[in-house]
Amino acid sequence: MRYLFSLFIIYMFSACLKNEVTLDYSGIQPVVLIPNANWPPKGFASPAMDSVAGTTRLNLFARVSYEKPLTKNVLVKFTLDNALVDAYNTQWGTSYQMLPASCYQVASLEVSIPAGSQQAVIPITVLPGQMDPQHDYILPFTMASAGGQTVSANFKSFVFTIKGQ
Template sequence: MKKFLYVVAAAGLTASLSSCLNDDEHYVDFKNVGAIAEIPSSAFYGIEDARSYLQVAAATDSFDVNIASPNMPSQNTDVTVAIDPAALTAYNTQNGTNYQILPASLYKLLTPTVTVRAGTRLAPVAFQLNTTTLKFTDNYAVPFVLKSATNGVTVSSNYGTKIIAIKLRNNYEGTYQATGQFVHPTAGTRAINRSKTLNSIDANTSQTEYADLGGSGFLMWLRVNADNTVTIIPRGSTPTTVQTGTNSYNPATRTFTLSYQYAGAGGNRVITETIRRVN
């Protein structure tokens, strides 16, 4: 009896799916959809592309334009790109942000027209930035907009805008591997072996996780002094911290060596860790 019911259910499901697939009202023949020029990581969902740069006179960067189509493009397509302040105004209004457009003297669109070659889908849009006069507290962005495309390709109305937020980064920003130990006065010693990210605060200061307690809101700023000693500044929920032993930065190996502690019930929690850059 159960076997019979399974057969009936499967048959019904097959009929239902067949009916849906052939329902003219809801059927979409994707073979007849035209080609669309788009920016894969567009600003449509209210997400800007935050990128960080060192203070340099000419930082060259890029993003991709994509030709979306049922079949691989069989001919070259030229796509025109522009920087449009109105797009940034609209983005700010829609998302509650307050980005200012980067002054025109500080950016250059190197490829206002890009060619997506036949047999491919992507082409890079290149631009150049001058970040020498920027400050770490600036809130600049550059709004890129697809304007037109050749050979009957339609520019996407939803995915044709890209907002790139321009932030400064210092020489210490990046991904690191932390190793060491956390000595608890009553719970004993546990190993620290985890990936950490350092984010820029200013030219000499970066923020990262405190010991292995980032999940508890414990953060710290690491300030590299002129003699490569390091000052630890508690942030977030981190309690008062006392530096002990060696706290320094080695620029040759891009490694922080830290020794610090904080007080708690039962005694001090003592942390020693080495944070080495991996990218």
């Protein structure tokens, strides 16, 4: 009996081979994203509260998430995403309105991430004097394309909120 038990133990320990895990990242492609994307909310996130009150400049970022900068320019195009207004209000039980175009200035919703760099920014100038202080506003953007690169599915939208007085 002891002999069978010994054989069983030897068999069990010899069956456990320790394989080395080799990670192969060679097939990974660059992904373009908004590094501080806040929509859709992840986990137990709370609504963006008064994220730009008193601010006159907003920054909309685009970043290449990859091990190193790319060797070519990447043209990133954003869109003003009206659907996010309803989605945000439904999610948080709020009644934000789209910020009127007369309340902000942006030269273009396109930005080029230069070769050798991993990030670019679109500056947006907010004009507080043009806003009705009785309303809460939202300015939602979604990355539409990235010059042939993959756009992140869950880091492609950003919602700026502005609370009235």
